[in-house]
Amino acid sequence: MHIIKLNATDSTNSYLRRYIAKNKVEDYTVVLAKKQTNGRGQMGTVWSSETSKNLTFSMFKDLSVHYVEFPFYISMAISLSILKALKSLNIPDLKIKWPNDILSENKKICGILIENVIKNKLESTIIGIGVNVNQTKFNGLPKAASLKNITGVHYDLDEVLHRIISCTKEYSTLLQNGDYDAVKKEYEYNLFRKDKPSTFKDTKGNMFSGFVKGVTKYGKLMITLEDGVVKKFDLKEIEILY
Template structure:
C-alpha cells in the first residue's frame, strides 16, 4: 500500500526525491488528503461529471476518485477505506500498471478499459463474502444487457464471458479488524475498447472486448454509470430478499453449470468433474469422475473443451 501511495505522489511531481524518502519514514495516512485531491483532478477518458450526471443511486458512486494511472485500484481503495471515505465510494483509473486477479495473477489493464474498485461497508459475516463476488457478476451481466450484449455469462467464481471469451474479471477483498469486516473492496475490470492484439500473446485468444462484440466503440462513462446503478439495485435486493434471490439470478447466467471442468483447489491435487450447480453458500457443486459430490469453495475451475 505504501508503494502505491508513493507512486501517486511521484506522478504529481510535487515532491523532490529527498521529500519522497522522508515520506517513506512517516505514516502514509498523513497523505490521504493529497491522494483524494489527485483523484478529483480532470482526466482524459473517464469523467466524473459524465458518470454522475443522471446517476440514479443513493449511495453507490456519490463519492468518486479517478486517476490517470495507478498500480491497482483495489490498493488505492484499501488506503482510502482507512481514511473515512463514504460507503459506496468508487475508485477508477484509466490505466493500471500492476493489477492482480485471483491467486495473484497479473491483470492487464491498458487504456480503453474500465478499471474500478468499490468500497462497501456491509452488514454480513465472513461466510457471505464469496456471495458478494457472485452478486457483482450478476450486476455486470445485467449492465451488459442494457448496452445490447445479450449472451454474457458468469464463469464461477469471478469472470464474465462472451462467446467463450473473457471480458470481465472480479476480485473481492475484505478488510477486517478484530475479526469484524469493516469494508469489502470489490474490484471490477472490464475490457471495453482496446485492441486485444496489444495484450500478451497468451491472453489474446481468450479475451474479448465490449467494442469488439458490439462492433463499435462504447462509452465507458455510460457503462460505469449503468453498472453503479445495477450494483446498488442488486445490493438492495439482497438486503430485502436475502442471497437466495441473487443465487437464482446467478444460476440463470451461469457459464459453468453443465460443463466438464478441471478443478484446482489450493493445496489439493486437481481433478476433473461435472458442474451440477451452486450451493446456498456460493460454493460450486461438482460431481467427480467416481460419482462423489464435492463443494468447491475456493480455487479455479478450468473449462475442458
C-alpha cells in the same frame, strides 16, 4: 456517490484501501484509473489493461448497515450486477465463469477482485472491477476479448461505469433485504457450463469429466462426477477447460 479519477495508480484496490484508512468514505465511493501499473486479479494474478481504453476501477461498499454471514454472496451479487449492466448494452451470450469472471461468447471480458474488510465482523468491502471495453488486441491472451471485439461498437466508458454502479446498488439492496436465495438462484442460472458435460483439470494436472450443478453458500463449486457423486471444489482447486 463520489468518483475519484486518476491518470495512473499501482492498483485501484490498493489506492482505495489506503484512501479509506485516512478518510471517512461514503458508500459507493469509486476510484477510477486510466492506467494501473500493478493491476491485480484473483489469487495474485496480474490484470493488464491498455491505457484509457478499458474500465479499471474499485468501489467501496459499506456493509455495516447489514450482516452478511457468507461473503461469497457479495461476489455473486457483483457478478450479477455486471451481467445485468452488460445485458443493458446488448452484449450477447453472457455467462459467469465460476467464481466471478464474466464471459461473452466464451471470451473473458471482465474480471473481479473482492477484498473484504473484516474486524470483529465483515464491515466493508473493496470491489475491484476490470472490464475490457474498447481495447481490441490481447496478445498472448486467446480467451480474452472486449465489448468492442464482440459487438464492433465503441463504448463511452462513463456510461458503462454508471450502468454497473446502478446495477450494483440494485443487487446490494437484495442482500440488505435478505433475499439471499434469489441472488444464489440467479447466479447459478447464469453459470458457465451449467448442467453441460464439461472437462475439468485439478491442481495436479489430472483431467476429469462432470457437470456443473451450482455453488455452496461458501462459494465452492459443486460438480456431479461420472459416477453420480457430487463433489465440492474450492477456488483454484480446479479449472474448467473450454
